[in-house]
Amino acid sequence: MRKGFTLVELSIVLVIIGLLIGGVLKGKAMIDSTKQKRVKADVDGIVAAVYAYQDRFGALPGDNPSPVTAGCAAGNGNGLIETAAEQICAWRDLITAGFVAGNPALTTEATVSKRSPYGGIYAFRNGTVGDRNGNYILINNIPSNVAQTMDFKYDDDVWNTGDVQGSVTYPAVPASIDVSWFAF
Numbered sequence: 001m002r003k004g005f006t007l008v009e010l011s012i013v014l015v016i017i018g019l020l021i022g023g024v025l026k027g028k029a030m031i032d033s034t035k036q037k038r039v040k041a042d043v044d045g046i047v048a049a050v051y052a053y054q055d056r057f058g059a060l061p062g063d064n065p066s067p068v069t070a071g072c073a074a075g076n077g078n079g080l081i082e083t084a085a086e087q088i089c090a091w092r093d094l095i096t097a098g099f100v101a102g103n104p105a106l107t108t109e110a111t112v113s114k115r116s117p118y119g120g121i122y123a124f125r126n127g128t129v130g131d132r133n134g135n136y137i138l139i140n141n142i143p144s145n146v147a148q149t150m151d152f153k154y155d156d157d158v159w160n161t162g163d164v165q166g167s168v169t170y171p172a173v174p175a176s177i178d179v180s181w182f183a184f
Helices: 007-057 084-096 144-154
Strands: 122-129 132-143 164-166 174-179
Touching: 007 084, 007 122, 007 132, 007 144, 084 122, 132 144, 144 164, 144 174
Parallel strands: none
Antiparallel strands: 122 132, 132 174, 164 174
16 A cells, blocks of 8 residues: 555645745734834824924024033034034934933934844934935835835835935835935
């Protein structure tokens, strides 16, 4: 008598394997979607903190002629977060004022800035990117396909126009790019 698997048994094994693979892929898609939503929520929270700071102190954080953080030089009050010192002190001022969590004693952008779910940082910047000029939040180290999805979902799906702009055209090589988000 020969021993072996019947077609029914093999079919059941293949169905189980297919269900497992489908579950893993669906789980990865859910994780990716959650990370994208967190980036949007983080940007919204940062913008709310900047406006709350501006309402309370009459100037942008980091640009405040009367900074609230010890060790931060006075900003010039021109409404632009444009120098490296203003960009670092923007985070320190928001933390000192209680609008975001963190340690205001940290003095480098890499340590004081809030981190994105993709491992990069949220940084304050000012300048011209694509067709926009002004203050923006730079989010570095975003996968290019995620940047494109966020641009499409929250803006216009064109890499160098609008409020959400990638640092290079989509899809990008390298796989991770910077995103400039003109939000305030």
